[in-house]
Amino acid sequence: MQGPVVTARSARPTVMTDGARRHLFNDRTVARYRHSLSEGVDRVAERISGADRPFTGMSPQRLAPEIAAIDLDQPLGDPSAALDELETVYLRDAVYFHHPRYLAHLNCPVVIPALLGEAVLSAVNSSLDTWDQSAGGTLIERRLIDWTAGRIGFGVDADGVFTSGGSQSNLQALLLAREEALTAAPAGSQLPSDRTELLPKLRIFASAAGHFSVQKSAKLLGLAPDAVITVETGADRRMRPEALERELARCRREGLPVMAVVATAGTTDFGTIDPLPAIADLCEQAGAWFHVDAAYGCGLLVSPTRRHLLEGIERARSVTVDYHKSFFQPVSSSALIVADAASLRHATYHADYLNPARMVEQRIPNQVDKSLQTTRRFDALKLWLTLRIMGADAVGALFDEVVDRAAAAHDLLAADPRFEVVTRSHLSTVVFRYLPAAGQDHERADGANLYAREALAASGEAVVAGTKVDGRHYLKFTLLNPETTLADIAQVLDLLAAHAEHHLAADERRLVRR
Incomplete structure (x- = not known):
């Protein structure tokens, strides 16, 4: 059978395609890559050098018309022209977290080794789902998970995965807790065996000063509207263990299984740390999943003087850490760490084209089995270079x-x-x-x-x-x-x-x- 006819027209790229190809990053465009990135870095460096305040005070009403007027179907064609335009629509009015009078949210200035990692990972563009998309990146992320688990105080059975941020880490932790609760009803209990009947009964406890992502996660996980029970705090804005004990006893009397207790190590508003050892004791007595949201307080894991403030975190079943808050990393850089790797099975789905079950038998490592995401950036590289250049101390x-x-x-x-x-x-x-x-x-x-x-x-x-x-x-x-x-x-x-x-x-x- 005769194959397809290849004409001169079909074999040769069109002028339009020819022009587009010069923008692809490959062995023939490295000079253009170096020049473009250098010019972009120079623009940012100039802004950082000249910023005498963290913000210009620009309002959305003033800036929106400028951005709306840009015709995205008419490219400028030239990186310098695009950067000139970017000065007006972004760099001029960006909020600069490096400035010492930026005192608002949990946005940190970033360390240069992490910026180096950002440049490398963006250019190589590894996807951290499977070995055949990331190779060494898979092992680097796994090594950093092991390192973080060790800092927490977890044992050899610990595992985890990098995420987009604390909200996603909390969501995945509560997903694991939900699945454990739905599959581990004690024999002889009065609880319904059907998960559709059990699901509305599940309860989560969180501090009144805890993060709203707990409530949002409960909604996404299909729990009842009143599933999250907020536990009162004292004048110090920390969860009161005696109040938690009362609520746990009430749920036990009412036949409501406790799916999880979420303690916070660094509340968003007050920077306070719940009494982790006392909460861990109560979770063990109740048989409840103990999750610690340490998105903010995880910096204490490397503190030379304050690590003791996290005493009790090693007794958690899962921990959220946000390196992009207190490790001075660019967004995004977060992780969920679990004490028992087996619990991550609840996030596993085998797809024939991506991570078939036979790859587990062949001991080919991948991270997609542990993640809520499929395609995922190699954000771990930023932390890796930070530790290798600066060090944890x-x-x-x-x-x-x-x-x-x-x-x-x-x-x-x-x-x-x-x-x-x-x-x-x-x-x-x-x-x-x-x-x-x-x-x-x-x-x-x-x-x-x-x-x-x-x-x-x-x-x-x-x-x-x-x-x-x-x-x-x-x-x-x-x-x-x-x-x-x-x-x-x-x-x-x-x-x-x-x-x-x-x-x-x-x-x-x-x-x-x-």
Whole structure:
């Protein structure tokens, strides 16, 4: 049989394809690759060098029309022109976390070895699902999982996988807990054997100060709307073990199986660490899955001075760690670590084209058997190069610095009559609020604090976060930059007080006019 006819037209790329091919990264375009990346790095370096504030104060109303006006069907064709445009629509108004007066969210400045890893992994573009897509990348990720498990205090049966972030890690941990609960009902119990009947009865316990991803995960996992029971905290914003014990006993009386207890090692708002040993004791007594959300507090795993704050974490069945919070890694870099590798079977699905069961028999390693994702970046490389160039002690020392700075900021606020400060953090978060002068209506403090935060962001001089405590509006510092000094913090406090006072004075004038 005659094969397909190959004409000159079909054998030769069109002019359009020819032009497109010069943008592909391969052995013939390495010079273009070097030049383009060098120009991009230069633009970022110039911005970082010249940034005198963390933000320009740009509003979405002002920036949106500029981006909407760009015709994405008309390419600029030239990297320099595209970078010029990017200056206007992104780099000019980006929020720069490296600046010492960025004090808002859990976004850290990043270390250079991790940026080196980012450049390498993006160019090679390994996918960390199977050995035939990543080879050494598979083993590097596995080695880092083992290293992290060792730092936690898990034994040789531990395992885990890198994820996109703490929310995904928490979701997968609770998926494993759900499956264990649905398949491990004790013989002779009064619980229904059918999983569709058992599922609505499952309960999760989490601190009132815990992360919202627990509630979101419960919804995604098909649990009942009231499946997550929040356990009260004390004045120190830590889960109260006696309150957890009461709730566990209530569920036992009501025939509601406890699927998991989620303790937090570093609450988002307060930086507090739940009493892990006491919670572990209660979980063992109840036979409940003990998960520790250490997305924020995982930096203590490498702290030269504060590792003891995580005592009890080694008794967990699963732990969330976010390297992109307290290991100074670029987003994304997170992992779920489990004490028993066998529990990861609940995330395994064999696809003939990807990871057929016979590959397990052939002892060919892959990571997709453990992951909720299929295609997945080699984010582990960033942490690998960070440890190989800097070392864990250096990363821990940087984290210690920001924790020390937060303690000093707490003391500064406690001594300042303009502000009140909430509980002392175990980590690097400080929650506080501006207080009106004596004789003014304290109910108006909420408005003053909201205004102060928004006015400060609009000025671009600094960025701080906000939250609610007992129904009142508060301000929040999240310190993750070792370059932030106490003088920077004092300057931001003065700016906040000035904005709050301006708001209250304007409010007074409005009241007088009435």
